[in-house]
Amino acid sequence: AWGFGLSNLEEAMTLRDAGITAPLLLLGERQEAELEWCVAHDLTVCVNELHAIRALAKIAANFGKQVPVHLKIHTGMSRYGVRWDEALPLIEQILAEKSLSLEGVMTHFAQSDEAEKTFANLQFSRFQEVLTVLEQKKIPVKLRHSCNSGGFLDLPHAHLDMGRVGILLYGVFPSQVCRKIDGIEPVM
Numbered sequence: 001a002w003g004f005g006l007s008n009l010e011e012a013m014t015l016r017d018a019g020i021t022a023p024l025l026l027l028g029e030r031q032e033a034e035l036e037w038c039v040a041h042d043l044t045v046c047v048n049e050l051h052a053i054r055a056l057a058k059i060a061a062n063f064g065k066q067v068p069v070h071l072k073i074h075t076g077m078s079r080y081g082v083r084w085d086e087a088l089p090l091i092e093q094i095l096a097e098k099s100l101s102l103e104g105v106m107t108h109f110a111q112s113d114e115a116e117k118t119f120a121n122l123q124f125s126r127f128q129e130v131l132t133v134l135e136q137k138k139i140p141v142k143l144r145h146s147c148n149s150g151g152f153l154d155l156p157h158a159h160l161d162m163g164r165v166g167i168l169l170y171g172v173f174p175s176q177v178c179r180k181i182d183g184i185e186p187v188m
Contacts, residue, residue: 002143003044005164009034016041025070025104027164029080035059039067044103048072048081053093053100060099069094070104070143073130075123077110084126088133095139104143104162105130113150113174120151124158153178 003023006012012024025044032055038045039059047053047069060067071090074081082090084107094102107127112120127146134141144160149168151158167174171186 002162009037012041012043013037023068039063039065044068044070046070046072046106047094048074048090050090050093053090053097057097057099060097066099066101068101068103070106070145071102073105073107073127075107075126076119077108077123079108081107084130087130091134091139102139102141104145105134105141106143106145106164108164109146109148109151109155109158111150112148112155113153113178115177117154120155120158124155149174150178153181 003025004015005025005027006015007027009026009030012026015024023044025046026038027046029048030038030045030052032052035045035056036059039056040063045056045067047056048071053069056067056069071087071094072081073087074083091102094100107123109120109123124146131144143162145162145164146158146160147155147163149165152163152165152168153173168184171184173180173184
């Protein structure tokens, strides 16, 4: 495993307090008041708007650090993220900030665990548009990721560099229609 994906700051605090030094990818949006703790404790932060990028860059510079970030691309989940067709200016802003490094770009499937994969494939094609622009502009990105548990099971063409399995990690399939893997059993 590359590291741990976490949904909130409290989880990150618990792991760091327990001495875990592995990369911690803090998913979701962060309040500006949380950013200093994120930088101080070497968290990898997801970003998706200009204000957060600038605030994080300023705090990281004050600490004398270069903080890895993952840009969240909105391709159809409608939770948060910069729209795929508006991502380039934010990518350029991250690259312009000396105290930030663009370690990853990510999206999240809304319907990867359903039998019909049309929308998931549309989302992936939108994400591929961003990846193509990065490639054309020779912008290196270490980690490209889109797959949740359903995507990991049913969308092998979308596996890319990293997967973010959630419920499958606990031995539970995300739906009855997803591909089954022998030997996966609930942990409880």
